[in-house]
Amino acid sequence: xxxxxxxxxxxxxxxxxxxxxxxxxxxxxxxxxxxxxxxxxxxxxxxxxxxxxxxxxxxxxxxxxxxxxxxxxxxxxxxxxxxxxxxxxxxxxxxxxxxxxxxxxxxxxxxxxxxxxxxxxxxxxxxxxxxxxxxxxxxxxxxxxxxxxxxxxxxxxxxxxxxxxxxxxxxxxxxxxxxxxxxxxxxxxxxxxxxxxxxxxxxxxxxxxxxxxxxxxxxxxxxxxxxxxxxxxxxxxxxxxxxxxxxxxxxxxxxxxxxxxxxxxxxxxxxxxxxxxxxxxxxxxxxxxxxxxxxxxxxxxxxxxxxxxxxxxxxxxxx
Amino acid sequence: xxxxxxxxxxxxxxxxxxxxxxxxxxxxxxxxxxxxxxxxxxxxxxxxxxxxxxxxxxxxxxxxxxxxxxxxxxxxxxxxxxxxxxxxxxxxxxxxxxxxxxxxxxxxxxxxxxxxxxxxxxxxxxxxxxxxxxxxxxxxxxxxxxxxxxxxxxxxxxxxxxxxxxxxxxxxxxxxxxxxxxxxxxxxxxxxxxxxxxxxxxxxxxxxxxxxxxxxxxxxxxxxxxxxxxxxxxxxxxxxxxxxxxxxxxxxxxxxxxxxxxxxxxxxxxxxxxxxxxxxxxxxxxxxxxxxxxxxxxxxxxxxxxxxxxxxxxxxxxxxxxxxxxxxxxxxxxxxxxxxxxxxxxxxxxxxxxxxxxxxxxxxxxxxxxxxxxxxxxxxxxxxxxxxxxxxxxxxxxxxxxxxxxxxxxxxxxxxxxxxxxxxxxxxxxxxxxxxxxxxxxxxxxxxxxxxxxxxxxxxxxxxxxxxxxxxxxxxxxxxxxxxxxxxxxxxxxxxxxxxxxxxxxxxxxxxxxxxxxxxxxxxxxxxxxxxxxxxxxxxxxxxxxxxxxxxxxxxxxxxxxxxxxxxxxxxxxxxxxxxxxxxxxxxxxxxxxxxxxxxxxxxxxxxxxxxxxxxxxxxxxxxxxx
Ligand SMILES: Nc1ncnc2c1ncn2[C@@H]1O[C@H](COP(=O)(O)OP(=O)(O)O)[C@@H](O)[C@H]1O
Ligand code: SF4
Ligand code: SF4
Ligand SMILES: [Mg+2]
Numbered sequence: 001x002x003x004x005x006x007x008x009x010x011x012x013x014x015x016x017x018x019x020x021x022x023x024x025x026x027x028x029x030x031x032x033x034x035x036x037x038x039x040x041x042x043x044x045x046x047x048x049x050x051x052x053x054x055x056x057x058x059x060x061x062x063x064x065x066x067x068x069x070x071x072x073x074x075x076x077x078x079x080x081x082x083x084x085x086x087x088x089x090x091x092x093x094x095x096x097x098x099x100x101x102x103x104x105x106x107x108x109x110x111x112x113x114x115x116x117x118x119x120x121x122x123x124x125x126x127x128x129x130x131x132x133x134x135x136x137x138x139x140x141x142x143x144x145x146x147x148x149x150x151x152x153x154x155x156x157x158x159x160x161x162x163x164x165x166x167x168x169x170x171x172x173x174x175x176x177x178x179x180x181x182x183x184x185x186x187x188x189x190x191x192x193x194x195x196x197x198x199x200x201x202x203x204x205x206x207x208x209x210x211x212x213x214x215x216x217x218x219x220x221x222x223x224x225x226x227x228x229x230x231x232x233x234x235x236x237x238x239x240x241x242x243x244x245x246x247x248x249x250x251x252x253x254x255x256x257x258x259x260x261x262x263x264x265x266x267x268x269x270x271x272x273x274x275x276x277x278x279x280x281x282x283x284x285x286x287x288x289x290x291x292x293x294x295x296x297x298x299x300x301x302x303x304x305x306x307x308x309x310x311x312x313x314x315x316x317x318x319x
Numbered sequence: 320x321x322x323x324x325x326x327x328x329x330x331x332x333x334x335x336x337x338x339x340x341x342x343x344x345x346x347x348x349x350x351x352x353x354x355x356x357x358x359x360x361x362x363x364x365x366x367x368x369x370x371x372x373x374x375x376x377x378x379x380x381x382x383x384x385x386x387x388x389x390x391x392x393x394x395x396x397x398x399x400x401x402x403x404x405x406x407x408x409x410x411x412x413x414x415x416x417x418x419x420x421x422x423x424x425x426x427x428x429x430x431x432x433x434x435x436x437x438x439x440x441x442x443x444x445x446x447x448x449x450x451x452x453x454x455x456x457x458x459x460x461x462x463x464x465x466x467x468x469x470x471x472x473x474x475x476x477x478x479x480x481x482x483x484x485x486x487x488x489x490x491x492x493x494x495x496x497x498x499x500x501x502x503x504x505x506x507x508x509x510x511x512x513x514x515x516x517x518x519x520x521x522x523x524x525x526x527x528x529x530x531x532x533x534x535x536x537x538x539x540x541x542x543x544x545x546x547x548x549x550x551x552x553x554x555x556x557x558x559x560x561x562x563x564x565x566x567x568x569x570x571x572x573x574x575x576x577x578x579x580x581x582x583x584x585x586x587x588x589x590x591x592x593x594x595x596x597x598x599x600x601x602x603x604x605x606x607x608x609x610x611x612x613x614x615x616x617x618x619x620x621x622x623x624x625x626x627x628x629x630x631x632x633x634x635x636x637x638x639x640x641x642x643x644x645x646x647x648x649x650x651x652x653x654x655x656x657x658x659x660x661x662x663x664x665x666x667x668x669x670x671x672x673x674x675x676x677x678x679x680x681x682x683x684x685x686x687x688x689x690x691x692x693x694x695x696x697x698x699x700x701x702x703x704x705x706x707x708x709x710x711x712x713x714x715x716x717x718x719x720x721x722x723x724x725x726x727x728x729x730x731x732x733x734x735x736x737x738x739x740x741x742x743x744x745x746x747x748x749x750x751x752x753x754x755x756x757x758x759x760x761x762x763x764x765x766x767x768x769x770x771x772x773x774x775x776x777x778x779x780x781x782x783x784x785x786x787x788x789x790x791x792x793x794x795x796x797x798x799x800x801x802x803x804x805x806x807x808x809x810x811x812x813x814x815x816x817x818x819x820x821x822x823x824x825x826x827x828x829x830x831x832x833x834x835x836x837x838x839x840x841x842x843x844x845x846x847x848x849x850x851x852x853x854x855x856x857x858x859x860x861x862x863x864x865x866x867x868x869x870x871x872x873x874x875x876x877x878x879x880x881x882x883x884x885x886x887x888x889x890x891x892x893x894x895x896x897x898x899x900x901x902x903x904x905x906x907x908x909x910x911x912x913x914x915x916x917x918x919x920x921x922x923x924x925x926x927x928x929x930x931x932x933x934x935x936x937x938x939x940x941x942x943x944x945x946x
Contacts, residue, residue: 049805050776064490084493093494101487105509111491118496153893161491168495183660184832188876188889195886210805213878217885237883254806255880256835258862262813 003076004040004172004204005061005091009033010070012056016276028275030056032229033070035302038172043198043205045219045236047212047251053228054208058174061206063087074172088119092165096177098157102149108160109145115168130167137200138163138193155186159193166197172204180211191218212240212255224248227273227283230302234309244305244316246288282313290315326589333585339578343571347395356385358392359543367561380550380564381557384543390567393545398575400461400539400546401527407465408526409519412472417511419473420480421503431477434470442467446529450538457546460539464529472518479514483507513590520583524576531572547572605674605700606630608683617689621648622826623672623711623794628686628696630664630671633679639898641667643850644686646924647828649794652820654827656841656858658834660873660894664850665830669796671696673711674703690794709739712792716799718783722771728755728782729767735789754785758815777808784815795819796828801836813840834877838862843929846870849895849905856930864940866932869906904934912936 011034013027031053038044048054059065061072066082073079074090095101102111112131116122122130135142138159149157158178165173175194179187195218197203209215215222219236224245232245243249256262273279273286282300285291294314302312306319328334356375362383370378370386377386419430437445449463483489484507492506533539534548535555542549547568554564615626630642642664649655657665670676672688672695688695690710695703715721723731732754733747742750748767755763758781771779780800787795797816801809817840820827829841837844837858845855846867854867865871875888892909895901901908903918910917917935924933 049807059490062494064493084490085496085498088494088496093490095487095491097487101491103488103492103506103510106505114492114497115495118501155893164491164495184876185660185873185890186893188887189891191887192889212806213880213882216880217878217882217887219884240880250807252880254810256806256809256813256833256839257879257881258835258838260839262810262817262839 002040003037004042004074005036005038005206006073007034007036007061008071008073009035010057010060010072011068012053012060012065013068026276029278030228030275031060032227034230036223036230036233038204038206040204041198041202042221043207043219045215045222046206046208046225047210047215047222048225049210049251052225054210054225055176056228057225058093058176058206058208061087061174062091062093064093085119088115088168088170090170091172091174092168092170094158094161094165094173094175094178097181098154098161099149099152101161102157104149107146107148111149111160112145112164112167115164119168134163134166137166137197153186154182155190158182158190162190162194162197166201171202172206174206174208176208177210178207179214180209187214194218212251216240224251227275227278229283229312230310231284231312232310233302234306234311238309242319244309244311244319245284245313246290246317247284249317250287323589327585330585330588332581333588336578336581336583336585339574340582343394343575343578344398346391347398350391350395353391355388355391358384358388358545360384361543367557367564370563370567377567378563380554381561386564386567389545389550390547390571393547393550393568394571394575396457396540396544396546397527397531397534397548397572400457400464400530401523404461404464404468404526404530405519405523407461408468408522409472409515411465412469413476413511413515415469415473416476416478417480417503417507420477421484421499421507423481423484427477430473434473437467438470438474443529443532446533447536447538450533455538455541457534457540457544460530460533463533464526467529468522468526471522472515475518476511476515479511480507483510517583517587517590520586521580524579524583527579528572528576547575603678605678605703606671606676606681606683607678608674608697610683610685610697612685614694615687617687617692617694619692621650621653622691623828624648624689625668625672626687626689628668628671628688629684630667630676631682631684633682637898639896640850640900641681641897642671643897643900645847645850645852647845647852647855649826649828651793651826652824653843654817654820654829654841656837656844657828657830657847658832658837658844659847660832662894662897663847664897665847666798668847669713669798669828669830672796673707673713674698674700675707675713705739708735708787708792709790710792711794711796712787712790714780714783714787714795714797714800716802718776718779719771721783721786722779724771727768727770728774732767732782732785732789735786739790750789754788755782757788757819758782758785759811760785775808777804777812780804780808780812781815784812784819788819791823792825794826794828796830798830799832800829802831802833809836816840834862834874835879846873849900850897851905851933852924852931853906853933854931855924860930860940864938866930866937866940867934868910868912868936868938871938872909872911 012031013029016026016028046054056065060067063082063084063086071078079087113127116127116130132142140159140163179190182190198205207215207218216236221234222236222239223230224232224247226247232239232248239248240252243252273283279285281296281298285295300312300314302310305311305316364383365379366381366383368375368379372378375385377390380386415430419427445467446463449466450459453459453462489502489506492502530539531548534546535552537552540546540549550568551565558565617624625645625647628642628645632639632641645668647655659665667676671683683696729748729751732751733742736742736747736750751767752763755766760766760778760781801812804812813836816827819825831837841858843856844858844861845852848869854861854870861870865874872890876890878887890909895905903920904922907913907917922933922935924931
């Protein structure tokens with residue numbers, strides 16, 4: 001068994017337009033059926049723009065949201081109900097905003113103890129030892145334990161968030177934009193720490209970010225998400241270097257790079273399609289320079305291309 | 320907690336209210352111990368004695384009962400009932416609010432509809448209806464008053480709880496295995512208690528009044544038992560002939576309600592986090608200026624020339640030197656980048672130019688900002704207001720900070736123009752469409768009728784740029800305008816700004832923390848660290864061969880697309896806090912090249928042609944280039 005995480009046709013829609021007493025009038029598909037697997041010890045990067053469904057996907061994977069359909073298998077075991085406490089021992093979440101992920105009225109010690117007490121029923125003495133151990137591995141001093149969250153900088157708070165995730169003894173971490181609230185110099189510290197922890201504890205990461213360069217620097221494979229679907233999946237070193245999907249290409253061309261002149265690669269609107277009224281064919285057709293009639297009527301499926309990659313496009317770009 | 324009491328004590332009115340209320344409560348508590356006449360014994364021979372008469376300090380009422388004794392016993396009862404009602408209402412109301420807010424969905428819907436229905440009745444009618452149903456009596460009055468106040472608590476607390484239930488720390492608690500009940504008790508409750516306290520302190524006065532009202536109508540305390548309301552009610556018939564029987568309980572009600580409300584307002588202000596950081600005073604219209612020493616004379620460099628700018632924040636007894644002597648200039652059609660990590664003083668530098676730093680706690684303590692030879696710092700507020708938007712316009716990271724949520728974007732654009740010159744309806748509309756076209760918003764004729772929330776983040780930021788352009792400014796100061804945007808949208812916004820400066824000759828000061836953006840947009844760049852510029856020069860020079868160790872290390876931290884999986888360079892440690900800047904170089908703590916001399920004296924910004932660097936041992940550009 002080498003698969004840490006396996007999703008099969010995982011999808012989520014949200015009801016919208018509540019009527020009297022909560023009857024829903026319609027549904028928005030936030031995540032279209034996604035089938036993916038993450039190997040043990042691997043870092044899978046997930047990129048996409050705001051509103052493309054990254055966080056919805058992530059929240060389903062830890063049981064914070066109930067999928068509309070599809071299944072989640074963690075380390076070979078199917079998790080049918082959305083129960084964060086059941087997921088918590090296997091898979092944990094590191095939040096984007098490090099400060100607001102810590103209860104302002106609790107000390108760091110109280111925050112760190114919760115998973116040990118509730119998930120592992122650990123006695124007080126053992127808890128103390130374990131917390132010391134974890135704090136050591138994320139380079140935090142033990143004297144921080146009796147302080148309150150507001151006393152910490154963003155980078156320190158994020159280390160505490162990571163420490164809490166480790167305390168649950170989960171071997172899979174969902175990292176949801178873990179460094180986008182941090183300054184670059186601190187961002188590098190946290191990313192390097194994450195790399196060290198992965199090696200030391202044999203962890204598997206799902207690394208979500210909108211920053212292509214960061215994702216590329218930390219991932220083994222990258223999945224590109226657009227409008228709730230994976231449009232391209234491939235080895236990290238190839239996805240942005242030789243994009244096969246026109247949207248991936250657009251992303252790669254838009255990232256500001258020293259030495260490349262400014263050119264908006266796209267003149268028309270950049271808005272995602274209306275989720276209440278999705279287009280019948282490829283969701284990217286409205287922005288795609290290669291769109292044909294087929295693209296506008298038929299939904300492309302994620303198909304293998306080349307040796308390692310997969311792409312959801314009728315006219316993939318040449319390698 | 321001590322901070323809370325200090326803030327409370329600073330507020331004189333609240334302090335006075337607190338003292339008076341404490342006295343009243345103390346009196347009520349010791350009433351049984353005082354040598355008072357029996358409050359309920361009638362003595363019709365001695366009815367309506369005036370205050371200060373023999374044996375009755377406050378006189379007697381229509382049945383000859385001692386008013387002082389009745390007043391104190393009545394106050395005791397009224398306070399007790401008022402407090403009890405407040406506690407009951409707060410407990411039940413908050414519980415309802417927390418449950419509704421936390422579980423949301425159908426539970427919330429049902430509960431809140433019920434609460435809305437209760438709130439639709441005028442509360443005094445509702446209270447009357449409840450007492451009518453239960454029968455008169457003090458206990459029933461208490462129930463009625465508590466019941467009519469439950470919706471108020473339920474509503475307020477629900478609102479707060481909804482916000483907290485969606486906080487990330489609640490999700491984190493779920494993942495740590497906490498049950499919903501436990502999350503409510505240990506995560507939600509501690510965060511709503513301050514709000515409950517505020518709500519109680521602002522309503523308890525009313526509840527005492529409402530109870531008195533019911534007793535006044537004869538529905539509360541029953542004779543002969545005295546509470547303030549029933550005393551007032553019984554005195555009604557003698558209001559004209561013997562006013563003292565009404566005045567005595569009336570004054571007491573006034574004193575209690577006033578003191579509670581003053582104290583309650585104080586509690587609210589002290590617990591309100593927005594007031595925590597600053598003083599309790601209102602912000603000034605423009606930043607306070609308190610410059611000592613001679614002012615720099617303009618040298619004529621550029622359209623806007625900032626010289627030796629120093630801006631500080633005075634908070635309690637600390638002085639934060641957010642900007643510690645910054646020089647920069649920007650010419651027509653030029654784009655100057657300011658780059659640095661958060662807290663390095665980029666925003667404060669930008670805001671100081673037009674006096675937009677909040678005062679208190681902000682103070683500009685030195686330097687000048689010359690615009691066409693005129694010093695903007697220290698210019699009177701009227702002058703600054705005339706120039707804001709007209710000569711120097713700002714674009715912020717969050718366009719919602721400048722857009723009003725309740726007005727259509729077209730109307731806001733017209734309003735921005737009207738602030739500086741009169742413009743008719745038709746012309747205004749035309750101009751608004753023109754501005755939206757300039758920032759490449761598709762379908763501008765339709766879009767002017769949109770509200771900000773109907774637009775995506777990228778569209779809103781374009782409207783933000785259109786607002787900045789509304790009065791044809793010469794200078795635009797853009798503070799991280801693309802930081803919150805997706806890369807594809809960012810590329811478009813940057814292109815728009817670049818076109819505008821070329822077509823209109825705009826001078827742009829562009830604040831960012833992204834070297835890629837600087838490279839693509841800016842002609843020159845200034846790097847800031849701990850409130851000062853550490854390196855400045857042409858963009859190509861600096862990015863090609865950074866001379867300051869900080870610039871070089873910072874650039875190395877930034878991953879670039881195309882580099883593959885790798886370990887990143889990091890800079891150990893954190894920037895210094897600007898209220899405790901070290902002697903000498905602020906970067907010395909983290910610098911690999913630091914020497915003894917670096918920590919000794921102020922390091923000057925040394926100019927050499929177009930570039931300048933603040934370092935004793937700068938990297939050698941020619942050697943770097945050769946490597
Ligand atoms: N309103 C304020 N009150 C107190 N301190 C402030 C305020 N605004 C900024 N500061 C302080 O001033 C310094 C510089 O902040 P800022 O200019 O916002 O940095 P940047 O824009 O580079 O991120 C920081 O130490 C910050 O904490
Ligand atoms: S399927 Fe067609 S429209 Fe969609 S990305 Fe491919 S070429 Fe473009
Ligand atoms: S002055 Fe000294 S400590 Fe400061 S940056 Fe230069 S070499 Fe480093
Ligand atoms: Mg800023």
